[in-house]
Amino acid sequence: MTVKTGQGRNRTMGDIARLAGVSPMTVSRVVNGDARVREATRTKVEQIIRETGYVPDPAARILARAGAGRIGLLYANPSNAYLAEVLSGALEGARSVGLLLLIEPSQAGAPEEEREAVQRLSAGGAQGVIVPPPLGESQATLDAISKSRMKAVVLAAPAASEDLVSLKVDDVGAAHQMTKHLLDMGHRVIGFILGRQDQSASDDRRRGAQAAIDDVEGAVLQVEPGDFTYRSGFEAGRRLLAQSRRPTAIFASNDDMAAGALAAVHAAGLSTPRDVSVVGFDDTYLAASVWPGLTTIRQPVAAMARRAAIILGRGGENSGPVAHEMILRESTSPPSD
Amino acid sequence: MTVKTGQGRNRTMGDIARLAGVSPMTVSRVVNGDARVREATRTKVEQIIRETGYVPDPAARILARAGAGRIGLLYANPSNAYLAEVLSGALEGARSVGLLLLIEPSQAGAPEEEREAVQRLSAGGAQGVIVPPPLGESQATLDAISKSRMKAVVLAAPAASEDLVSLKVDDVGAAHQMTKHLLDMGHRVIGFILGRQDQSASDDRRRGAQAAIDDVEGAVLQVEPGDFTYRSGFEAGRRLLAQSRRPTAIFASNDDMAAGALAAVHAAGLSTPRDVSVVGFDDTYLAASVWPGLTTIRQPVAAMARRAAIILGRGGENSGPVAHEMILRESTSPPSD
DNA sequence: CTATGATGTGGTAGCGCTACCATCTTGCAT
DNA sequence: ATGCAAGATGGTAGCGCTACCACATCATAG
Numbered sequence: 001m002t003v004k005t006g007q008g009r010n011r012t013m014g015d016i017a018r019l020a021g022v023s024p025m026t027v028s029r030v031v032n033g034d035a036r037v038r039e040a041t042r043t044k045v046e047q048i049i050r051e052t053g054y055v056p057d058p059a060a061r062i063l064a065r066a067g068a069g070r071i072g073l074l075y076a077n078p079s080n081a082y083l084a085e086v087l088s089g090a091l092e093g094a095r096s097v098g099l100l101l102l103i104e105p106s107q108a109g110a111p112e113e114e115r116e117a118v119q120r121l122s123a124g125g126a127q128g129v130i131v132p133p134p135l136g137e138s139q140a141t142l143d144a145i146s147k148s149r150m151k152a153v154v155l156a157a158p159a160a161s162e163d164l165v166s167l168k169v170d171d172v173g174a175a176h177q178m179t180k181h182l183l184d185m186g187h188r189v190i191g192f193i194l195g196r197q198d199q200s201a202s203d204d205r206r207r208g209a210q211a212a213i214d215d216v217e218g219a220v221l222q223v224e225p226g227d228f229t230y231r232s233g234f235e236a237g238r239r240l241l242a243q244s245r246r247p248t249a250i251f252a253s254n255d256d257m258a259a260g261a262l263a264a265v266h267a268a269g270l271s272t273p274r275d276v277s278v279v280g281f282d283d284t285y286l287a288a289s290v291w292p293g294l295t296t297i298r299q300p301v302a303a304m305a306r307r308a309a310i311i312l313g314r315g316g317e318n319s320g321p322v323a324h325e326m327i328l329r330e331s332t333s334p335p336s337d
Numbered sequence: 338m339t340v341k342t343g344q345g346r347n348r349t350m351g352d353i354a355r356l357a358g359v360s361p362m363t364v365s366r367v368v369n370g371d372a373r374v375r376e377a378t379r380t381k382v383e384q385i386i387r388e389t390g391y392v393p394d395p396a397a398r399i400l401a402r403a404g405a406g407r408i409g410l411l412y413a414n415p416s417n418a419y420l421a422e423v424l425s426g427a428l429e430g431a432r433s434v435g436l437l438l439l440i441e442p443s444q445a446g447a448p449e450e451e452r453e454a455v456q457r458l459s460a461g462g463a464q465g466v467i468v469p470p471p472l473g474e475s476q477a478t479l480d481a482i483s484k485s486r487m488k489a490v491v492l493a494a495p496a497a498s499e500d501l502v503s504l505k506v507d508d509v510g511a512a513h514q515m516t517k518h519l520l521d522m523g524h525r526v527i528g529f530i531l532g533r534q535d536q537s538a539s540d541d542r543r544r545g546a547q548a549a550i551d552d553v554e555g556a557v558l559q560v561e562p563g564d565f566t567y568r569s570g571f572e573a574g575r576r577l578l579a580q581s582r583r584p585t586a587i588f589a590s591n592d593d594m595a596a597g598a599l600a601a602v603h604a605a606g607l608s609t610p611r612d613v614s615v616v617g618f619d620d621t622y623l624a625a626s627v628w629p630g631l632t633t634i635r636q637p638v639a640a641m642a643r644r645a646a647i648i649l650g651r652g653g654e655n656s657g658p659v660a661h662e663m664i665l666r667e668s669t670s671p672p673s674d
Numbered sequence: 675c676t677a678t679g680a681t682g683t684g685g686t687a688g689c690g691c692t693a694c695c696a697t698c699t700t701g702c703a704t
Numbered sequence: 705a706t707g708c709a710a711g712a713t714g715g716t717a718g719c720g721c722t723a724c725c726a727c728a729t730c731a732t733a734g
Contacts, residue, residue: 011460012690023714028692036712055460059399059437060690063719070396075425080622084421088412091440100396103428123392230626256626263628266603285417286623289593291568291600349720360684365722373682397720400689 011054020048031056032098062100070100071312072126072150073305074117074135076108081285082301086132086155089302093309101309102126111140118144126150128312130305133157136166137199153308156299158200165311167304169324171201174297175208175251177326178279179221181295182249183212185334187277188219191240191247193226193233193257205253205281222247226257233260234267241268241276248276248335255280255287258294262331273333283327293329300324348391357385368393399437407437408649409458409466409487410642411478413445418622419638423469423492426639430646438646439463448477455481463487465649467642470494473503474536490645493636495537502648504641506661508538511634512545512588514663515616516558518632519586520549522671524614525556528577528584530563530570530594542590542618559584563594570597571604578605578613585613585672592617592624595631599668610670620664630666637661 013031017024022041029037030045037045048054062070073090075083087103094101102124106117118141121129128151135141136157142164145152152164159166182190192209195202206223213221222243224236233252237260240247250265252258258280265276272278272292280287283298304322350368354361359378366374367382374382385391399407410427412420424440431438439461443454455478458466465488472478473494479501482489489501496503519527529546532539543560550558559580561573570589574597577584587602589595595617602613609615609629617624620635641659 013692014690024691025714026712029713032692038712041712053456053460055457057400057462057690058439059396060719061692062396063394063400063689063721064691064693065719080421081418084417084424087421087424087440088442091442102395103424105425105428119390120392123390125394230623231628234628260628263600263603266600269606289567291571291597350722351720361720362684362722363682366683369722375682378682394720397689398722400691400719401721401723402689 011052013054013056016045016048016052016054019052020045058100061098065098070102070125070127071309072102072104072121072124072129074104074106074121074129074131074141076106076135082282083132085301086130086305089305090130090309092302093306094313096306097310097313099309099313106135106141108134108138111138114138114140115144117141118148118150122148122150128152130308130312131155131157132305134199151312153311155301155304155308156201165308167308167311167322168201169297169299170321171204172208172211173321174281174324174326175205176212177208178281178295178297179209179212179251180215181326182251182277182279182332183216183219185249185277185332187247187249187335188216189245189247189249190219190221191237191250191261192221192223193236193240193250193252193261194223195253195257196227199228202253209251220245226253228254228256230256230260230263233257234264235260237261237264238268241265241270246276249332250276250278252278252280255282255284255294255296258296258331259286259290262290262292262294272331274336277332277335279332287327287329292331295329295332296327298325298327348389350391350393353382353385353389353391356389357382395437407439407462407464408646409439409441409461409463411441411443411454411458411466411468411472413443413472419619420469422638423467423642426642427467427646429639430643431650433643434647434650436646436650443472443478445471445475448475451475451477452481454478455485455487459485459487465489467645467649468492468494469642471536488649490648492638492641492645493538502645504645504648504659505538506634506636507658508541509545509548510658511618511661511663512542513549514545515618515632515634516546516549516588517552518663519588519614519616519669520553520556522586522614522669524584524586524672525553526582526584526586527556527558528574528587528598529558529560530573530577530587530589530598531560532590532594533564536565539590546588557582563590565591565593567593567597567600570594571601572597574598574601575605578602578607583613586669587613587615589615589617592619592621592627592631592633595633595668596623596627599627599629599631609668611673614669614672616669624664624666629668632666632669633664635662635664 013024013027017027030042104117104121107113131154133156136154154166156168213219226232226236250261252261262278265272280294280296283296287294287296350361350364354364367379441454441458444450468491470493473491491503493505550556563569563573587598589598595615599615602609617631617633620633624631624633
């Protein structure tokens, strides 16, 4: 039998069924991985599917599943690399469990907007919603979600209530690990640049760093405020470098500030890592593109989003913290004295 | 009549019709802005819709439109801020013309992957596809699209063939404008950092800059290679600053390289903008977060994506270049001599 | 006061898929 | 052999929406 292997669209499940000599139902079973199909039948159908390049219509699929199978992704801050990663992870996760992903713009800091975004999602039939930062620490969004009775998975923020699932790395532990790494290399005076105080991760990271410092005799942590921006990192870096006991390493609470601190080191006529090691947190695009590359902590953002989608779909478990990874690049070395 | 204004889902068009005392068809017309509905009827229906918070089921809508109404967005490089903006623009555009946006991961540089991504989109029923960079200059993707008979709008790249619509800013003109700005401030020796040579915008920008230089007696453009990364900008910046005729301004072909050049200025013990002005191109997140903020050229990325979606939906015109905008920040000033 | 259209509105039939139950095969014990 | 469960498959009926055409309704013209 000759099968047109072209781009002709509009192939339906019925077409595949006819070609394979089975009923549409059987094709549906094969496509959905239902166990109760004889091996021979399955193989046959799969072959036809491959030959024809058939892809089931997602819309019809969702519709037939009668309203079930929809999850939402809220987003704020469109021009943010983090979001792009969340999105691709969520998309993949949703696809893998056969869910439709509704993507809904919100607006962090505008309570009314936030509420409406959640309502649109709810009205759109989402059973669950993925909440990336900074929405996950916004009361307006969280309230609206709890009223809507949707399930929710918040990313990179603690679960503010019982019925929320939180997917985040162990910020305390990661900061501890990073600080210990610096201490192990021999650094004793370490500058620390704080993040925004309205995000709980900021304090977690400071606590982790402090804990590591406390374990080592004679080690000190010089803490400077910051707000996660490059500029605040630059200024905090300048202040740190101007101190009488100049730190030999600077740990910034995110990569943007680390990049700023790096610039401050250069501006002070010093060199990284020779004079001052600099480390960040997040492993964003910036960390790898800056020179020298930043030693930092990678959060598996896309993987977290994928898992969030799967949890919402399959009703998974709210297991423990997500594993992070320390990425070593060129911005760290033992102190030169 | 009391209407439950709660979160109860599952309201269908039929429910609204019953409440409003009309037929489902009429509700559909109101929802879709069909002109042929009496004003009184429309108002009534709209009120019920508002009271109930009814939102039509997107899946059913798409399905009923019988395969029509789908466009695709290809994407590569998930962790890219540019993409997030394209996405939000495309989403909005698609929504505004009632289209379903299929989002499909591709992989720049892997021809087989690229081909498959396009095919999935085509198989998924997309009639058109939005192609953001760098896919828009990839032969594999472009070939696959032309075979698939989908319409396509490429973003930030020239139309490689007749049936492609291209949405891009006038790179030549923008670079000319930026260079003229520097010349007008009094700069005469200007460093220029090239972009990757496999993207046509790179050469366009150089040509624009050169053209502006050629108009001014005694002005020179010192061109250094680069590849759009921070690091290449840093190194090109160093080379430029080491030259006998040190430039008083550096024009980098994108913001990443401009940020690198900025670091090189600092590293050389100089200051921006006092000793050396630095400008970029693109107005990415980086441009605003670096300090001093970069004077740069903004491309309306989200707006372009929105327009792309609308063109694919409504079959719009492939009008001229997209308007860009020069953003003045703190990284530029007249030369200090 | 009836033709003649314009203008609203309703009815019907799917879009492509899956849930559910009915039906037909099998394999195996008796 | 025969009976019977378990396994494999098919038929039917929608999911919620919109295209398409038929039918009211109304104004205007003859």
